[in-house]
Amino acid sequence: MSAGPREPFENPVIEWFDSRLPIFTMMQKEYGVFPTPKNFNYFWSFGGIAMTMLILMIVTGIFLAMNYTPQENMAFDSVEHIMRDVNYGWMLRYLHMNGASFFFIAVYTHIFRGMYYGSYKKPRELLWILGVIIFLLMMATAFMGYTLPWSQMGGWAATVITNLFSAIPFVGDSIVTLLLGGFAVGNPTLNRFFALHYLLPFVIVGIVFVHVWALHVTGSNNPLGIDVKGPQDTLAFSPYYTAKDMFGLAVFMLAYIAVTFFAPNMLAHPDHYIQYNALQTPAHIVPEWYFLPFYAMLRGITFGFNLYILAGIGIIGAALWPVYTKGKALKDPLLGMTIIPAVTDFGQYSKKFFTMLAIAGVVFMLGYFSQTMGLPLPFSKWVLLDSKLGGVIAMFGSIAILFVMPWLDSHPVRSARFRPQFKVAVLAMTASVAILGYIGAQTADAMLFGVIQWVYIGQILTGYYFAFFVIILPWLSVTEKASPMPNSINEAVLQENARKAGAR
Amino acid sequence: MSSYENTPPHDTEDGATRRDFLYLTAGGFAAIGAASFAWPFIDSMNPAADTLAMSTTEADLSKIEEGSAITVIWQGKPVFIRHRTADEIKAATDVDVSTLRDPETDGKRAQKPQWLVMIGICTHLGCIPLGQKKTEPKGEFGGWFCPCHGSEYDSAGRIRKGPAPKNLVVPKYTFLTDTTIRIG
16 A cells, blocks of 8 residues: 555646545556456456445445434334335335345355355465454344344344353353343343444444455455466456446346345345334244354254264364374374374275264264163263253354364365365355255244154254365365366466357 | 663573563553453443342232233343142152253242242243243143244243253242242
8 A cells, every 4th residue: 555656647636646645546556457367257246246235235224323213112113214204214224124135145155156266275364264254243233233123023133142142151141141231132232232233334344445455465366266377367457347347236236126126025024023022032033044054053953962972073083183184193292102193195094084984973973862862871961062052152163164264175276166076065065054044944843844854954964064164175185186277367268268169 | 871771681591681571561561451441341231220220020929810820020031920730730740850951840949839930031042932821832841832942841941852951040039928929
């Protein structure tokens, strides 16, 4: 952001300004001539789309706040007042309400893009981590915004989510009281949620700024996942990608506007139009759709973690030790004894590795059945982590694990296009999350075809989600053989063009 | 000026200098100061005096028929008061306590067997279980059923099935007369 060498502008006013504060030079450098890989597909439009949605949410939110009252007896009515009396109030609210959903659609697509094409890998680890922080802040903001209309759904969502913290041993209940400002959700809760819901978006803007800054240091990844080698691999950001992003944005906005104006309550619930009643929980309480996969993981942990389950996890850890450490042995520091020998050839190690995983699976399932079906095993009642805390850890852990994803996957090839096994695994993980989202929307005891409870399928998919990050990514990092890759972005683009010309 | 300012900080034998000591003490005091200053902000989020003032509630039990229940509010939380039938008491006392997730005898949970008083908040994530009205589902164990995540409580409010870890909490309460209690 320093001045650096500066090309003078022809326009005297711009030149006067820019020689004192070089904003125009900076914009020209970062968004005008900025060299950008020339093989982007439309997945690369979603960062800009997400940023547009953020701005839209802030603008609609500020105008809504001018007519909203964060007080327990007036909040619900003030939202109805916005809907009926305020000029264009209905439009502002529906844009804001559906804007949250479309913001999450954009961000989930953006995250998927990052995973599939390996954008989290070196040298973009920090860029990725900043993105996960933005995601967490978005979730907190969305959750607090959900409670503001003071409806049955919103008020009870506040109860359920704040009570997640009561699972923390010893201090949990005090933390819940601190968060609520009382012994139950009430006026102090509403008041502070409004204050924070107004604050956090601006914090997000700050982190987005740093996120984009980091992006402009490393440069963008691309669908091939190979580095830019020279000017022949890139295009100027403007007009090439400003134009492409504008088109992507326009299509996305069309979908957003269509839902907002023609089906504004498609993603909402009837309980959202009933005023909050502290003595009556809605019969079927669900979070917004974008939280459903995590909600399903929370509900999926119906068992305590007893010694068997922990032993199973321990065996998995032992099997993975050489994988995590790229073959290094584990020595006991006291006895000087080797506990886990060094691994020189992961092809040879694979037999041992899968045997250990199988043993771990059996031990884990014994513990699982002793907890859920009452299988009588010695010491199986010794639970170190009860189901409630286990569920909360699974839910928060499913997001926290994203922070270390760049280190769990150390495979040198970025893009899934050249990693056939990773491609299957990452698509299966995406499908698991989608199905978990469906399960999260069902009642606690819902059945699939009347045969098996959905919760069991949810448990398997939750297991796969964590296995993907903790077992599959590190294992593929040391074993997967990548398919042949083009020498440069330019070469791949020219080949593609030649192929298309030939087909014509 | 003396040459004092130009002499390097006096080194002790283990390599520590006076400057290290000053860094540590200054940093330590800054940390204590920051924490002391942060505390009023954190504590302002805790329940205010008027919230804390609502600490007791009295309830009249004389109008509750056998087999029915009422809900009163104490500290903003619902309290279930149930006039239990002989069958319900028997079902609650017949259970082998050692098989329970949160072992507690029925005698410990009800001062007088026919009156069960407890906070009507599921110990899982704070929803209000169903089962107060005759038309509501009571779950497999004839007590309460939480609609949020499917926890089921028995006729003594003990957790029997589902994700909740603990029994429904019994608040502190005293019988003022045979038919009036004070909660809190």
